[in-house]
Amino acid sequence: MKKDENFSKWFDEILLNAEILDNRYPIKGFAVYKGWGTRILRDIIEMLERKLMETGHTPMLFPVAISEDSFKKEARHIKGFTSEVFWITHAGDRKLKKRMLLRPTSETAMYPMFAQWIRSHADLPLKVFQSVCVYRYETKATRPLFRMREFLWNEAHTAHRDWEEAEEQIREAIKIYDEIFKTLGLSYYILKRPDFDKFAGAAYSIAFDAWNPDGRVNQIGTVHNLGENFSRAFDITYEDTEGKQRYVTQTCYGFGISRTLAAVISQHGDDHGLVLPPEISPIQVVIVPIPYKGLEAKIEDYAKGVFSKLKEAGLRVHLDETDKTPGEKYYYWEMFGVPVRVEVGPRDMEDERITICERVDLKRTSVPLEEAVQLINESLKKISKKLKEKSLLTLKEMTVDVSDLESLRKAIKTKKIARICWCGNIGCAEKIREESGGEIRGYRIDIEEVPEHSCIICGLEAERVVYVARAY
Numbered sequence: 001m002k003k004d005e006n007f008s009k010w011f012d013e014i015l016l017n018a019e020i021l022d023n024r025y026p027i028k029g030f031a032v033y034k035g036w037g038t039r040i041l042r043d044i045i046e047m048l049e050r051k052l053m054e055t056g057h058t059p060m061l062f063p064v065a066i067s068e069d070s071f072k073k074e075a076r077h078i079k080g081f082t083s084e085v086f087w088i089t090h091a092g093d094r095k096l097k098k099r100m101l102l103r104p105t106s107e108t109a110m111y112p113m114f115a116q117w118i119r120s121h122a123d124l125p126l127k128v129f130q131s132v133c134v135y136r137y138e139t140k141a142t143r144p145l146f147r148m149r150e151f152l153w154n155e156a157h158t159a160h161r162d163w164e165e166a167e168e169q170i171r172e173a174i175k176i177y178d179e180i181f182k183t184l185g186l187s188y189y190i191l192k193r194p195d196f197d198k199f200a201g202a203a204y205s206i207a208f209d210a211w212n213p214d215g216r217v218n219q220i221g222t223v224h225n226l227g228e229n230f231s232r233a234f235d236i237t238y239e240d241t242e243g244k245q246r247y248v249t250q251t252c253y254g255f256g257i258s259r260t261l262a263a264v265i266s267q268h269g270d271d272h273g274l275v276l277p278p279e280i281s282p283i284q285v286v287i288v289p290i291p292y293k294g295l296e297a298k299i300e301d302y303a304k305g306v307f308s309k310l311k312e313a314g315l316r317v318h319l320d321e322t323d324k325t326p327g328e329k330y331y332y333w334e335m336f337g338v339p340v341r342v343e344v345g346p347r348d349m350e351d352e353r354i355t356i357c358e359r360v361d362l363k364r365t366s367v368p369l370e371e372a373v374q375l376i377n378e379s380l381k382k383i384s385k386k387l388k389e390k391s392l393l394t395l396k397e398m399t400v401d402v403s404d405l406e407s408l409r410k411a412i413k414t415k416k417i418a419r420i421c422w423c424g425n426i427g428c429a430e431k432i433r434e435e436s437g438g439e440i441r442g443y444r445i446d447i448e449e450v451p452e453h454s455c456i457i458c459g460l461e462a463e464r465v466v467y468v469a470r471a472y
């Protein structure tokens, strides 16, 4: 199973063999999350929700059905989503008087309620979130985890007194996402999208574009300042301290849970299977006993002792007592990406030691049982660090500076992310897409990059250094 030779095939095999997801569900774009995949997703969700609650966001659950009236209130929003909406039109064989839709995103489900709840400045800021599935009839080719018609995400929506407070919220949202993605060892660019590519109804949009081995960036999170666009449409006002009615300023941000899982699989996985960051691995340590003739029972006991010791220390540990051979067990748990394997054989038992093997590079070390807990914890930290460093290195290697169209074509064709200078003109952006197949994804907000050339297309003065790539 070679990741480098055929990423797409490799990815599909991992999804099936590591019990992440089964894509054979009989409706295109819908899939079944299996045991291992669901457990990882839950860990990601828990990590995110904990952070959102710590920063004053309230969990809520809004209905999946949205009325057509609500949906149509913000003109740009409806224009952006209308072609991919699933409509609910019938009850049995009776046609509904008013049709409804399945949420493609929840602005229009939440904001009529915001208008009810928000009365005065004391009700602000309002910060809510939910982790739910949303529905979009994607017309581009669907791809499990990356692009589905039903997909799992977390969306947060906030309302504030003014633009400044909303800007503060945007910074907090970026920080929350950045911390979680970093904990997962992922590498990405945080980009302000060009105006023509911002979220439908937003003042501006910022996105996290993670690298993928096939060169197509994977948008794992987005953060939008909505300004007063929706509050004016939904009449969300508050009374300020001077008794005046004002429109709230809103933000919303979406964390692609399925896409984050896709990024974890694609960035860290190797030819043996998944490689999971310890933070979200359902099992952090798997113990494999190596039986030896005549000593089977003793080794089993020793392995059980090791298991109890690690479990008591708070590690998520599993003892593999199945009838498979040790080799088969290695192969199996490597596929599932468990960060640390502990091998216990006759020699280990005799010397009161264990053998630790780290999934990230499959290196083995023998350590005294007495120090096992401490050394495994160190190992887990080291693994997280290694994954992060490796991923960042790949992002750097994938990114190339390009100053003419021919080199841009070549860069996109060879699965790179191109860094170019652009005048800001939409005509040039369109030409870039037509000629190279890559899209302008935006400019970095974490650092300032000054253009050193003129626009790659028209030769006029460049406004920004932007990143161009194919995208999911």
Ligand SMILES: [Zn+2]
Binding pocket: 422, 423, 424, 425, 428, 455, 456, 457, 458, 459, 460
């Ligand atoms: Zn230009």
